[in-house]
Amino acid sequence: MRNNAFHIAAMPGEGIGPEVVEAAVSVLGAVEARHGLKFDFEYVSGGAHQYKETGVAMTEDGFKVADVADAILFGAMGWPEIRYEDGTEIAPQLDVRVRLDLYAGVRPARVIPGVKLPLADPRAVSRDAHPDSTSRRSRMLSGACTRSSSPPARSGPSSSD
Secondary structure, eight states, X not given: OBTTEXXXXXXXXXXXXXXXXXXXXXXXXXXXXXXXXXXXXXXXXXXXXXXXXXXXXXXXXXXXXXXXXXXXXXXEOXXXXXXXXXXXXXXXXXXXXXXXXXXXXXXXXXXXXXXXXXXXXXXXXXXXXXXXXXXXXXXXETTEEEEOSSOOOOOSOOTTO
């Protein structure tokens, strides 16, 4: 990041992914205008359809773009009918997390004053959800990946228990 500019690796993927990334980029455009920020997007292709066409789900150049970016904006990658030869799902977003030592998909939540909560008790709203842990030392914030200097706090039993 330089000044108020952020280099974002945008990975639309396939299916609904391109539509989701397009909407997110539009919202970030409004954030730029309102808060004096600048988001420079570098689009990276990848996914099951790319694997079907080329034999590679994400190129080395794609991984390099992700590695030097300030953040990564993921769409959706993978397609139910397209699998690796061993039958596993093609999920370049997970490959990026493992290769770049990122550990989770963190989706912050907040209570908005004046908006009725779907839950009766506001304490039931989690501040951070971690649905995609890969047990690494970094964190993803709202689809944007950043590295952390220390490992995340562990919860639950370890594999040695």
